[in-house]
Amino acid sequence: xxxxxxxxxxxxxxxxxxxxxxxxxxxxxxxxxxxxxxxxxxxxxxxxxxxxxxxxxxxxxxxxxxxxxxxxxxxxxxxxxxxxxxxxxxxxxxxxxxxxxxxxxxxxxxxxxxxxxxxxxxxxxxxxxxxxxxxxxxxxxxxxxxxxxxxxxxxxxxxxxxxxxxxxxxxxxxxxxxxxxxxxxxxxxxxxx
Amino acid sequence: xxxxxxxxxxxxxxxxxxxxxxxxxxxxxxxxxxxxxxxxxxxxxxxxxxxxxxxxxxxxxxxxxxxxxxxxxxxxxxxxxxxxxxxxxxxxxxxxxxxxxxxxxxxxxxxxxxxxxxxxxxxxxxxxxxxxxxxxxxxxxxxxxxxxxxxxxxxxxxxxxxxxxxxxxxxxxxxxxxxxxxxxxxxxxxxxx
DNA sequence: GTCTATAGAAGGATAGAC
DNA sequence: GTCTATCCTTCTATAGAC
Numbered sequence: 001x002x003x004x005x006x007x008x009x010x011x012x013x014x015x016x017x018x019x020x021x022x023x024x025x026x027x028x029x030x031x032x033x034x035x036x037x038x039x040x041x042x043x044x045x046x047x048x049x050x051x052x053x054x055x056x057x058x059x060x061x062x063x064x065x066x067x068x069x070x071x072x073x074x075x076x077x078x079x080x081x082x083x084x085x086x087x088x089x090x091x092x093x094x095x096x097x098x099x100x101x102x103x104x105x106x107x108x109x110x111x112x113x114x115x116x117x118x119x120x121x122x123x124x125x126x127x128x129x130x131x132x133x134x135x136x137x138x139x140x141x142x143x144x145x146x147x148x149x150x151x152x153x154x155x156x157x158x159x160x161x162x163x164x165x166x167x168x169x170x171x172x173x174x175x176x177x178x179x180x181x182x183x184x185x186x187x188x189x190x191x192x193x
Numbered sequence: 194x195x196x197x198x199x200x201x202x203x204x205x206x207x208x209x210x211x212x213x214x215x216x217x218x219x220x221x222x223x224x225x226x227x228x229x230x231x232x233x234x235x236x237x238x239x240x241x242x243x244x245x246x247x248x249x250x251x252x253x254x255x256x257x258x259x260x261x262x263x264x265x266x267x268x269x270x271x272x273x274x275x276x277x278x279x280x281x282x283x284x285x286x287x288x289x290x291x292x293x294x295x296x297x298x299x300x301x302x303x304x305x306x307x308x309x310x311x312x313x314x315x316x317x318x319x320x321x322x323x324x325x326x327x328x329x330x331x332x333x334x335x336x337x338x339x340x341x342x343x344x345x346x347x348x349x350x351x352x353x354x355x356x357x358x359x360x361x362x363x364x365x366x367x368x369x370x371x372x373x374x375x376x377x378x379x380x381x382x383x384x385x386x
Numbered sequence: 387g388t389c390t391a392t393a394g395a396a397g398g399a400t401a402g403a404c
Numbered sequence: 405g406t407c408t409a410t411c412c413t414t415c416t417a418t419a420g421a422c
Contacts, residue, residue, distance in 0.1 A: 013405085027306075028306055028310070029222065029224060029305075029306030029307065031222060031224035031225050032224050032306050032307060032310075034396075034397060034398085035397080035398065035399090036396080036397080036398095044405090044406065044407090045406070045407060045408080046398085046399085047399095047400085047401095047405095047406070047407065047408080047409095048405065048406050048407075050398090050399070050400080051405055051406070052405090054399090055398080055399080056398070056399090110351070111304050111306070112222075112306065113220075113221055113222030113225050113304070113305065114222065114225060116352070116354075117221070117225075120354075143355070143357035143358050143360065143361055144361060144365050144366075144369055146355065146357070146358060147353075147358065147366070147369040147370070147373070148369070148372075148373050150348070150351055150353050150355070150358065151344075151345065151348030151349065151351070151370075151373050152344065152348060153348075153351070154347060154348040154349075154350065154351025154353075155343070155344030155345060155346075155347045155348030155351075156344065156347075157347065157351070158303070158343055158344070158346070158347025158348075158350070159309070160340075160343050160347075161309075161313075162336070162339065162343070164336035164339070165336050165339060165340065165343065167336065168336055168337060172337050173337075173340070176337055176340040176341070177340070177344075179341075180340070180341050180344050180377060183376050183377065184373060184376065184377070206387085227414075227415065227416085228415080228416070228417090229414080229415075229416095237387090237388065237389090238388070238389060238390080239416085239417085240387095240388070240389065240390080240391095240417095240418085240419095241387065241388050241389075243416090243417070243418080244387060244388070245387090247417090248416080248417080249415095249416070249417095387422105388421105388422085389420100389421080389422075390419105390420095390421080390422100391418105391419085391420095391421105392417105392418085392419085393416105393417085393418080393419095394415100394416095394417090394418105395414105395415080395416085395417105396413105396414085396415070396416095397412100397413080397414070397415075398411105398412095398413085398414095399410105399411085399412090399413100400409105400410085400411080400412105401408105401409090401410085401411100402407100402408095402409095403406105403407080403408085403409105404405105404406085404407075404408105
């Protein structure tokens with residue numbers, strides 16, 4: 001007969017590791033988070049953590065993987081649209097949703113110096129970045145045209161620690177993020193349904 | 194008679210330390226930069242670095258100090274203006290100039306997890322943040338009204354590693370930053386002179 | 387102001403038992 | 405899947421000579 005699944009009293013698998021590592025990475029930065037700290041927070045030893053991943057770098061990549069996959073999916077979906085304007089609108093909507101559903105991962109991705117170095121060493125992990133820029137800025141050869149998008153991208157990656165903001169409902173955040181995005185990317189409000 | 198000042202062949206003082214530490218902190222993050230790495234880059238030993246500052250934290254604060262002082266000055270200058278609109282315009286102009294003249298410091302201030310923790314432990318170093326928010330958002334009690342400002346602030350703190358952007362002239366950057374700021378903060382273009 | 391030398395703690399990572 | 409025990413490296417920081 002199958003083992004009775006324990007309700008994650010301590011330790012218990014990759015999911016718990018992902019949750020814990022992500023929380024600490026987002027709060028203290030990757031290099032401000034030791035494997036000891038992760039293990040302590042999980043209630044296990046370092047060796048237990050090393051059972052799931054061989055190196056710290058692998059943990060970081062494992063934690064970021066879902067976001068990178070989703071970003072690729074959003075870009076791909078947007079690129080099926082016909083017309084630049086439609087592509088940009090589709091991308092913006094999908095992108096903002098993704099930022100909301102995966103906030104700490106997104107903050108980690110854009111803010112952490114360790115992650116930035118990691119990505120530049122794995123150019124394949126940066127494809128979403130190039131493709132999203134292509135959608136948003138298009139083939140505009142003027143580098144100055146990229147700046148509003150860079151500001152928007154980076155701006156959504158800020159922690160927004162302000163407790164007043166942290167209390168806001170996701171729907172409110174979505175509306176404000178979309179509004180800022182439309183203003184910066186020169187999109188009109190979409191038609192009301 | 195005075196000593197002939199050596200032209201900083203190796204080592205040579207706090208200024209060199211400030212430059213070197215800032216460059217490495219901005220590139221690799223505070224916790225990704227060891228005192229050994231700073232010393233190596235300066236061509237001295239760790240002990241020489243410790244002559245100038247007692248701890249690593251003090252180095253970080255020493256490196257950030259000029260920016261924090263300038264931010265306070267910009268806020269104070271803006272607050273002497275009469276009328277909310279005039280205050281916001283003055284602040285935005287001074288703020289963008291400061292970001293341009295102190296870019297790596299600004300990126301470090303807004304992006305580094307170590308710095309963020311440091312600032313929350315020294316609330317006096319966060320006064321510029323509260324005061325600038327007061328100028329930009331005013332007494333608006335709706336936390337959602339803070340979001341565009343947060344995005345703008347955080348967005349200007351992104352590294353903008355893109356080599357195409359790095360090549361841009363400061364005057365071009367200033368214009369684009371100001372334009373984005375005005376759009377997000379609902380300011381009209383200032384009158385042409 | 388800079389050096390050598392070193393203390394003492396913490397970091398990432400592995401071996402082998404259970 | 406988790407443990408104990410351990411290795412080796414790197415880290416911050418200090419003492420004391422020049």
